[in-house]
Amino acid sequence: MMNKPILNVSNLTMDFGGIRALDSLDLDVNSGEIVALIGPNGAGKTTFFNCITGIYTPTAGDVFVTPPDSNKQINLKGLKPNQVTEKGLARTFQNIRLFEKMTVLENVMIGRHCRTKAFIFGAILRNAATRKEERSILEFSYHVLEKVGLADFANEFADNLPYGAQRRLEIARALATEPLLLLLDEPAAGMNPQETMDLDVLIKEISREGQSILLIEHDMKLVMSLSDRIFVMDYGKKIAQGTPAEIRNNSAVIKAYLGEEVNA
Amino acid sequence: MISLKELKKGLLTSLWFVFLTFPIMVIKVDPFERTITWRWHNAVYMAIGTFCIFFIMKFYMQRKEMKKDTQKDSNDSILQKTLLDTRKRNIFIGTVLAVALLFPQFVSSYQTNVMTTALMYVVLGLGLNIVVGLAGLLDLGFVAFYAVGAYSYALLNLHFGLGFWTVLPIGGLMAAFFGIMLGFPVLRLRGDYLAIVTLGFGEIIRLILENWGTFSQGPSGISNIPRPSLFGLDLSLGQAINYTYYLMIVFVIITIFVVNRLQDSRLGRAWIALREDEIACQAMGIDKRKTKLVAFSLGAFWAGAVGVIFAAKTTFINPASFTFLESAIILSIVVLGGMGSIIGVIFGALILILMPEYLRALSEYRMLAFGAILVCMMIFRPQGLISNIRRTYKFDKTNLKTTPK
Numbered sequence: 001m002m003n004k005p006i007l008n009v010s011n012l013t014m015d016f017g018g019i020r021a022l023d024s025l026d027l028d029v030n031s032g033e034i035v036a037l038i039g040p041n042g043a044g045k046t047t048f049f050n051c052i053t054g055i056y057t058p059t060a061g062d063v064f065v066t067p068p069d070s071n072k073q074i075n076l077k078g079l080k081p082n083q084v085t086e087k088g089l090a091r092t093f094q095n096i097r098l099f100e101k102m103t104v105l106e107n108v109m110i111g112r113h114c115r116t117k118a119f120i121f122g123a124i125l126r127n128a129a130t131r132k133e134e135r136s137i138l139e140f141s142y143h144v145l146e147k148v149g150l151a152d153f154a155n156e157f158a159d160n161l162p163y164g165a166q167r168r169l170e171i172a173r174a175l176a177t178e179p180l181l182l183l184l185d186e187p188a189a190g191m192n193p194q195e196t197m198d199l200d201v202l203i204k205e206i207s208r209e210g211q212s213i214l215l216i217e218h219d220m221k222l223v224m225s226l227s228d229r230i231f232v233m234d235y236g237k238k239i240a241q242g243t244p245a246e247i248r249n250n251s252a253v254i255k256a257y258l259g260e261e262v263n264a
Numbered sequence: 265m266i267s268l269k270e271l272k273k274g275l276l277t278s279l280w281f282v283f284l285t286f287p288i289m290v291i292k293v294d295p296f297e298r299t300i301t302w303r304w305h306n307a308v309y310m311a312i313g314t315f316c317i318f319f320i321m322k323f324y325m326q327r328k329e330m331k332k333d334t335q336k337d338s339n340d341s342i343l344q345k346t347l348l349d350t351r352k353r354n355i356f357i358g359t360v361l362a363v364a365l366l367f368p369q370f371v372s373s374y375q376t377n378v379m380t381t382a383l384m385y386v387v388l389g390l391g392l393n394i395v396v397g398l399a400g401l402l403d404l405g406f407v408a409f410y411a412v413g414a415y416s417y418a419l420l421n422l423h424f425g426l427g428f429w430t431v432l433p434i435g436g437l438m439a440a441f442f443g444i445m446l447g448f449p450v451l452r453l454r455g456d457y458l459a460i461v462t463l464g465f466g467e468i469i470r471l472i473l474e475n476w477g478t479f480s481q482g483p484s485g486i487s488n489i490p491r492p493s494l495f496g497l498d499l500s501l502g503q504a505i506n507y508t509y510y511l512m513i514v515f516v517i518i519t520i521f522v523v524n525r526l527q528d529s530r531l532g533r534a535w536i537a538l539r540e541d542e543i544a545c546q547a548m549g550i551d552k553r554k555t556k557l558v559a560f561s562l563g564a565f566w567a568g569a570v571g572v573i574f575a576a577k578t579t580f581i582n583p584a585s586f587t588f589l590e591s592a593i594i595l596s597i598v599v600l601g602g603m604g605s606i607i608g609v610i611f612g613a614l615i616l617i618l619m620p621e622y623l624r625a626l627s628e629y630r631m632l633a634f635g636a637i638l639v640c641m642m643i644f645r646p647q648g649l650i651s652n653i654r655r656t657y658k659f660d661k662t663n664l665k666t667t668p669k
Contacts, residue, residue: 055543055546055547080546080552081543081546081547082546082550082551082552085546085547085548085549086549090548090549091547093543097541097544098541098544099536099537099544099545101536101540102533102537102540103656105657110533110534110537110545110548111548111549113530113533113534113549113550114550115549118529118530119530119531120531122529123529123530124522124526126525133530134529134530137530138657154657155656155657173548174548177549
């Protein structure tokens with residue numbers, strides 16, 4: 001189970017006009033792993049997320065997802081964001097994008113949308129099947145909220161939550177889609193040290209349940225503490241990959257972050 | 265107290281208003297006598313008036329700010345609090361129903377007719393509420409669907425002799441179909457751009473009806489449309505009016521029932537999510553295209569059905585009944601009542617339709633008062649009369665209970 005790849009990105013390229021934001025990027029995530037994607041500002045990390053989740057259509061390259069119960073690879077390239085989510089990639093956003101005028105619980109319930117079916121007639125007639133489904137949505141969502149520690153806020157409006165809790169709600173919402181791979185875009189951005197520590201615990205807890213995670217993060221302490229493997233990007237290219245220890249001593253990475261030493 | 269800075273600002277504001285209203289308040293041109301009268305005293309009144317209003321507004325705003333700090337749920341109106349209490353709510357609904365049912369027995373048929381019109385706008389408002397209030401798609405051409413429904417009945421009756429009850433669902437479905445037709449090209453549009461295109465759509469439908477004479481009989485309209493039938497009974501005019509009224513009451517209740525169920529369903533949540541954040545909504549696995557199209561067509565369905573009733577009620581329709589002003593009024597109903605709130609829309613419709621009717625005494629100033637009330641609403645209660653309350657859920661560990669609010 002451990003080393004089975006679930007996400008394979010190969011040769012991913014994205015051009016915006018004349019600017020090559022991603023340059024033939026390869027990346028893979030194995031089942032149950034926490035993989036971090038780091039790099040200086042403007043390296044193309046969020047663009048990478050947007051490409052694999054269908055918000056942008058990549059210029060070239062492929063994104064394959066392998067569900068754990070089969071060996072068939074599904075190509076996500078060219079699918080719409082909602083289809084990508086259905087296939088098992090769920091993401092959070094760098095700038096929090098919650099549904100502010102919905103309750104915390106409803107935010108999570110939205111995550112269940114792609115795993116449920118009731119439609120117009122189900123909604124109007126509210127027959128047994130629909131009631132059962134609604135109930136399962138509620139139970140699942142509440143359970144996810146308990147997991148991230150927001151159950152007490154279930155009926156609050158999302159925009160009334162404190163910042164750190166909003167971040168966790170985004171994670172809960174993504175988890176509600178039962179993703180194969182959870183994509184976190186700078187989950188610790190703007191958090192204070194205490195909130196970051198809580199987040200560290202939360203992500204480890206989610207990971208212990210077997211959830212595979214790919215995260216973008218700038219907080220190096222958090223990245224080093226969490227990740228099994230790290231990919232480093234700069235100017236749209238992958239410049240290094242390896243375990244935290246390897247990355248820490250990689251000269252190309254140090255160069256990208258700190259600049260080159262000048263020899264007089 | 266009032267600082268010098270505020271005093272200066274107030275003076276400047278009043279000066280600005282004097283300048284703005286100068287042409288209409290001060291200059292009076294008599295084209296026959298070829299004279300110009302300068303009514304300087306009007307400018308003075310204007311200045312004093314604006315100056316006073318400036319400070320009254322200031323005072324109100326300050327009080328509102330203070331309230332916001334001290335009290336968290338100050339935006340709950342008394343009505344809203346009544347509705348939150350289940351027992352009080354049942355009494356309230358019971359009273360409203362009783363009054364509604366007995367209404368035609370106590371008032372003239374003119375009043376009943378006016379009330380029927382108001383109820384039609386309640387349904388129109390609830391239909392548009394799906395599109396604007398829930399799904400957040402600003403639609404300025406909603407009257408087009410109303411027209412589609414009305415003309416469906418008029419034309420199907422004229423050419424094929426179909427009755428009211430047959431056409432009622434057909435009119436609704438026709439409008440829903442047109443909703444999808446409008447929905448497809450505007451899937452990618454949002455906000456202002458969507459508003460412009462829907463506005464254009466509304467005008468296109470009206471212009472077609474006005475100019476395609478062989479199809480719709482042009483501006484002269486279609487007359488002698490039969491009233492709704494009741495098991496083939498012959499109704500007198502008074503009876504027919506009462507009958508239409510009760511029909512409308514039933515229709516309103518059905519609409520409220522359906523819309524209420526829709527907004528608390530999986531679909532309703534998807535609409536609200538779409539309104540709140542389109543990108544996040546898609547990223548959470550909601551099919552934007554499908555959700556939008558369903559919102560457009562379901563909203564249009566109600567407009568179409570009401571259109572059929574409208575044609576049957578007035579027995580005469582022409583394109584002049586379906587101008588942009590109608591769209592604007594229906595939109596005002598939704599905005600005034602509170603986006604996404606069913607009770608709010610009902611009150612909005614009753615106020616906006618009945619008020620001009622009873623303000624006839626002020627006839628010429630009717631639209632002015634109408635405008636002033638809307639402006640005041642936007643300043644003092646931008647969320648509408650009744651803000652939308654989301655359903656809340658209570659949790660026992662063993663048993664999940666839901667308490668709709």
